[in-house]
Amino acid sequence: MATLSDVARKAVVSKMTVSRVINHPEQVSAELRQLVYKSMKELNYVPNSAAQALVHNRTQVIKLLILEEMDTTEPYYMNLLAGIAIELDQRHYSLQLVTRSSHTIGRCDGLIVTGMRETDYDHIISHLEQPLILFGENKKGYDYVDVDNKKGMQMVTEHILNHGCQKILFYGIEIDEPFMRSRIEGYEETMKMKQLLPQINLMKNSSHIAQFEAEKVLQKNHERIAFVCASDRLGIGVVHAAQRLGLNIPDDVMVTGFDGVFLDRIAQPKLTTIRQPIVEMGKTCAKLLLDKIDQDGMKQGNRIYKPELIIRNSTTT
Amino acid sequence: MATLSDVARKAVVSKMTVSRVINHPEQVSAELRQLVYKSMKELNYVPNSAAQALVHNRTQVIKLLILEEMDTTEPYYMNLLAGIAIELDQRHYSLQLVTRSSHTIGRCDGLIVTGMRETDYDHIISHLEQPLILFGENKKGYDYVDVDNKKGMQMVTEHILNHGCQKILFYGIEIDEPFMRSRIEGYEETMKMKQLLPQINLMKNSSHIAQFEAEKVLQKNHERIAFVCASDRLGIGVVHAAQRLGLNIPDDVMVTGFDGVFLDRIAQPKLTTIRQPIVEMGKTCAKLLLDKIDQDGMKQGNRIYKPELIIRNSTTT
DNA sequence: ATTATTTTTGTTAGCGGTAACAGAGCAATT
């Protein structure tokens, strides 16, 4: 592997000139700059990040702290990770995964935190001195990236209303976190706007529980009914319930999910859902964090993505 | 952050002594060793990996090269990654994700490669000079970690036979790779042993395609029938097919999957499947790779995991 | 032409660690 010195020798300049061409090209005369570029190309020079890290007192490592039980959201995180990885690679950072079980956080230049619960702020986050970006909305003033959860739920509820169904139940996850509150709000407001009674049922994020709950409802129901769910996983449960009872989707029962990652396409029929652009959001998390690091921890604000309504056969034919 | 020098100063020894306590403790007298340990603890000393990387001409980075389209196997990889991450963290390595689209591999100390196809050996792998571990069996002599695919398929086929079903179809993935050939073999051999006719149908790894195929079969079938599938995803498709035709699982139709990651539990009924201990396998990949790096690229051999049969309601009541 | 100013390039030192060698202290061998 070629080093700075190799390039310098080849271009017959000092190491420093080469370093400048890389970091402050405007400080070097056009002539030498070209010479250096040429030598770099010929030697296939790639800077040694360990050396850079050492000089700058950096680690070139960022950590992804996953505070959620991983198997509740597996497919989701893979996409997030993919997005993060793309961005980090470009900027010569590498990644470490940390879960709740790792007892020490260890050295890094910054963290992306996901699956945060209210109680984690005190326990985990407040001790950290590195720059942070949260994946998921929060009211504590930390920079975050999320989708517009309220808007998403409004869109999907309206979609149901536009398809002539008035009896709409909300199936949500039993967890007191901002993202859930926003989704509930989106549903509630839309229903109230149309003078309809919101009916909210919160449960564990499990397809089997949703199925169980939905079967109870469907057994005694005889009108057209819709379930807007706060996750695709719950949506799948409702689909199963309808099928077990021999009901037709979407004619008797309409179902929608939320997330639009993987599970929505596994369902039969495929789920109408709100897609979150997770890969993009992952990229943004990384981008914000790296910028924050470069700017010495300066606040970066939030990035809220527009959700996308994906219409499938669980609500239309 | 405390450095070697800080520790040395506090213990009133030279930097070298501290370094020795860390790397070759037997070379230091018990007395000084204790002193140094004490100072390290008090200062909360953690070695700076950038500095270590620099002296050893290492990067402390390993790359995970994912050559498969990610959305075909999403949930699967998240677990693999989790396993890899645990091991890497312990040994102070960090991770970079690389996909086919990244055009250059970049600096690293070693790679774990997954989703490799025959054609990739020449294109990608043979150029690399870093140590490699493959995730997934191969006949080219590269070190790998995998589950015993043949054995797994034998187990699940026998399980069906033991439950009194003789008509067993195999649904596999249309891909000419060792893991698939082994799964086919496992099924074929078991069937032949019992003088039964193997029936193999290969298709894209999609639940909807499997559903389509299975519906065709089930429409004209009137005996008890079983589908052993080479993935949970295919298994889910078959479940959907049976349900659409109003057939009872497992009385009319038995279904099994393969992988046992996530999807098996989403199905209704849950799938009997062969579980791969992916997290463990991920750890092993990392462990083998790091050992290989330490041993200057020496061959490490293969690690083949025993598959586990998970019996659920898609084959029993 | 001489001095002051700016631009461009080179030199030095150090980031935190380790390998290789050198030296000190002490016991065993002759």
Place this chain on the structure above:
DNA sequence: AATTGCTCTGTTACCGCTAACAAAAATAAT
């Protein structure tokens, strides 16, 4: 007592890179 050999500890130099300073060259001001 002198030599040899061992164990333990310290010194030096360097891994690849960059900030800070110094020097040289080019330009402007007097």
